[in-house]
Amino acid sequence: MKYETRKDEIIQTSAVLFQKKGYSAVTMRDIAKAMGIKAASLYNHIKSKQEILSEIIISLAEQFTEQMKIIKNSDDNSIDKLKQIVALHVNTTSNNQFGMASLNNDWMHLEAELEYYLKLRKNYENDFRGVIEEGIQGSELINGNPEVMLFSLLSTLRSLYIWLPKKEDLDIEKFTTELSLVLINGINK
Amino acid sequence: MKYETRKDEIIQTSAVLFQKKGYSAVTMRDIAKAMGIKAASLYNHIKSKQEILSEIIISLAEQFTEQMKIIKNSDDNSIDKLKQIVALHVNTTSNNQFGMASLNNDWMHLEAELEYYLKLRKNYENDFRGVIEEGIQGSELINGNPEVMLFSLLSTLRSLYIWLPKKEDLDIEKFTTELSLVLINGINK
DNA sequence: GTCTATAGCGCGATAGAC
DNA sequence: GTCTATCGCGCTATAGAC
Numbered sequence: 327m328k329y330e331t332r333k334d335e336i337i338q339t340s341a342v343l344f345q346k347k348g349y350s351a352v353t354m355r356d357i358a359k360a361m362g363i364k365a366a367s368l369y370n371h372i373k374s375k376q377e378i379l380s381e382i383i384i385s386l387a388e389q390f391t392e393q394m395k396i397i398k399n400s401d402d403n404s405i406d407k408l409k410q411i412v413a414l415h416v417n418t419t420s421n422n423q424f425g426m427a428s429l430n431n432d433w434m435h436l437e438a439e440l441e442y443y444l445k446l447r448k449n450y451e452n453d454f455r456g457v458i459e460e461g462i463q464g465s466e467l468i469n470g471n472p473e474v475m476l477f478s479l480l481s482t483l484r485s486l487y488i489w490l491p492k493k494e495d496l497d498i499e500k501f502t503t504e505l506s507l508v509l510i511n512g513i514n515k
Numbered sequence: 516m517k518y519e520t521r522k523d524e525i526i527q528t529s530a531v532l533f534q535k536k537g538y539s540a541v542t543m544r545d546i547a548k549a550m551g552i553k554a555a556s557l558y559n560h561i562k563s564k565q566e567i568l569s570e571i572i573i574s575l576a577e578q579f580t581e582q583m584k585i586i587k588n589s590d591d592n593s594i595d596k597l598k599q600i601v602a603l604h605v606n607t608t609s610n611n612q613f614g615m616a617s618l619n620n621d622w623m624h625l626e627a628e629l630e631y632y633l634k635l636r637k638n639y640e641n642d643f644r645g646v647i648e649e650g651i652q653g654s655e656l657i658n659g660n661p662e663v664m665l666f667s668l669l670s671t672l673r674s675l676y677i678w679l680p681k682k683e684d685l686d687i688e689k690f691t692t693e694l695s696l697v698l699i700n701g702i703n704k
Numbered sequence: 705g706t707c708t709a710t711a712g713c714g715c716g717a718t719a720g721a722c
Numbered sequence: 723g724t725c726t727a728t729c730g731c732g733c734t735a736t737a738g739a740c
Contacts, residue, residue, distance in 0.1 A: 332705085347623060350539035354734060367706045369735065405703070431620060434536060458702075467702045474693045475702050477678045478671045485670035493662075504663045512701025513647075513656045513664050514594070521723085543716060555718080556724045564716065 333371040335361060338424070340378045345427035345487075349379055349435045380439050382428045387446040389418060391453075398453040404461030405510065408479075411454065412506045415483040419490050420498055426487035454480065479509055522560040524550060529567045530613035534676075538568055538621040569628050571617045576635040578607060580642075587642040593650030597668075598695045600643065604672040605691045608679055615676035643669065668698055 329335035339360050343352045354375055358365040372378055397410045419426045436443055458475050461467035467475070482505075490496065518524035528549050532541045543564055547554040561567055586599045608615045625632055647664050650656035656664070671694075679685065 348537050348539055348620075350537055351624065353732080355732085363705090364707060365734085366708080366736080370705055373735095375734070431537075435540065461702075465704060468700075468704050470697060470702065471693050473682075474690070474697055477674070478694065478697050479702075481671040481674035481678075482667045485666070485674070489666045489670075501663070504660050505667065508659060508663055508667050508701075510701055511657075511703045512697075512699055513650075513659065513668075514700045515654060515657050542714080544714085552723090553725060554716085555726080558717065559723055562717095 331371075336368060336371055337378055337381050341382050341422075341424035341428060344379070344382070344432055345424045349428065349432040376435075376437055379428065379432060379435060382425050383433055383436060383443060384439055384446075386418070386422065386425050386429045387433075387443055387450075390414070391446045391450045394450045394453045398457055404457060404464060404466045407457045408461070408510060409502075409506045411457065411479075412483065412509065413502050415486055416490075416498060416502045416505065419486040423487045423491050430484055430487065451476070451480070482509060520560075525557060525560055526567055526570050527613070530571050530611075530617060533568070533571070533621055534613045534616035538617065538624045565626055568617065568621060568624060571614050572622055572625060572632060573628055573635075575607070575611065575614050575618045576622075576632055576639075579603070580635045580639045582607075583639045583642045587646055593646060593653060593655045594699065596646045597650070597699060598691075600646065600668075601672065601695045601698065602691050604675055605679070605687060605694065608675040609687055612676045612680050619673055619676065640665070640669070671698060 329338065336357065340352070340357050343356055343360060346352075354365040354368055357378075358368055372381075393414050394411065397407050397414065400407065400410075402410070433440075433443055433447075455472060455476050458467065458472045458479075462469060462472060493501070518527065525546065529541070529546050532545055532549060535541075543554040543557055546567075547557055561570075582603050583600065586596050586603065589596065589599075591599070622629075622632055622636075644661060644665050647656065647661045647668075651658060651661060682690070
C-alpha cells in the first residue's frame with residue numbers, strides 16, 4: 327500500500343507538485359486532479375492548503391534539528407561528525423526528495439508555524455556551526471573562516487534534492503562516501 | 516540617480532519582492548505599492564508580469580553562459596579556471612543579489628523564453644563540467660566522480676545570493692579567496 | 705467520502721479621463 | 723505617466739445533496 331491514509335496521499339501528492347512550481351503556483355484543483363478527485367473533496371481530509379504545507383515542512387525540519395543535536399552531542403571526533411551530517415542529509419533527501427524541495431523553497435509561505443520553523447532552523451544551523459568550530463579548535467579542520475565553511479557545506483547538502491533524483495540507480499552509500507570526500511578533503515590533488 | 520528608467524525601477528523593485536516570496540506570490544499591486552503608484556500604471560512601462568521576470572532572468576543567464584565560455588576556452592590551468600568561476604559567481608551575485616534569487620528559484624515560471632533559458636543553463640553546466648574533467652585528466656584534480664564535484668561546486672556558488680547579503684561589510688576579494696580555498700582544497704587539515 | 709454549485713475575494717490586464 | 727473603474731477569470735473554501 328503506497329499511502330497510509332487519504333490525508334497522507336494528499337500530502338505526498340502535493341509535495342510532488344510543490345517541487346515543480348512552488349507552493350503559490352499550485353492550486354487545490356491541481357492537487358485534486360493529480361489524485362483523480364474534485365478540489366472540494368480534499369477538504370474532507372485537510373482543513374486548508376496551508377495545513378498541507380505545514381505537514382510537509384515541519385516534520386522534516388524537526389527530524390533535521392533532532393538528528394543534528396544528537397550528532398553534535400556525541401563523543402565522535404569532528405570529521406566523523408561531519409560525515410554523519412552528510413549521511414543525515416543524503417538519507418533524509420533520498421527518502422523524501424519532494425518534501426525537501428518545499429523545506430528549502432516554500433518555508434516562507436508558512437503562516438502560523440513560520441516562527442517555529444525559524445527556531446528549528448536556527449538550532450540546526452547553530453549545532454552545525456558548533457561542530458565546525460570544535461573541529462577548528464581541535465585542529466582537525468583548517469584554521470579558516472567557519473562561516474564560509476558552514477555556508478559551503480550547507481549549500482551543497484541543501485541542494486541534494488535537486489541532484490539525487492537525477493541519478494536514479496544511485497548507490498546511496500557510495501554517493502555519501504564520495505560526497506564526504508569532496509566536501510571534507512576538497513578536489514585538489 | 517538610482518534607476519536609469521522607470522522600467523528599470525520596476526524590474527529592480529520586482530526582483531526584491533520576488534526574492535522574498537517568489538514570482539507567483541508577488542502581485543502587480545505589490546510591485547506598484549512598493550513604487551508608490553497604482554498597478555495599472557505599471558503597464559505604461561511593461562507589457563506583462565511575465566516580461567518583468569524574463570528581463571530579470573535572461574540577461575543574468577546570458578552573462579553566466581558567456582563568461583563561463585570565455586573561462587573554459589582560456590589557456591589557464593584548471594585550478595585557475597575554477598578560481599575564475601568562483602570569482603564570476605561572487606561578483607555577479609554581489610552586483611545583483613535579488614536577480615540571482617529569481618534566476619535560481621523562478622526560472623520555471625518563464626513562458627516564451629523557458630526553452631532559451633534551459634539552453635543557456637545547459638551550455639553553462641557543460642562548460643563547467645568540461646573544466647572539471649580537464650582538471651582530472653591533467654591530474655590537477657583528484658580522480659573522483661566529476662558529477663559529484665560539479666554538484667558540490669555549483670550548489671555552493673548558486674546559493675551565494677542567500678549568504679552574501681548577510682555579510683554587509685564584506686571584503687569581496689577576500690571572501691572570493693577564502694571560498695576558493697574551501698571549495699578546492701577542502702576543510703580537512 | 706465525493707460530488708455540484710457557488711460564495712467571496714484577489715488576480716492580471718485594459719479602457720479611457722486627466 | 724498616473725489615475726479610477728472595471729472586466730473576466732481563477733482562487734480557496736463552504737454548503738448541502740447523495
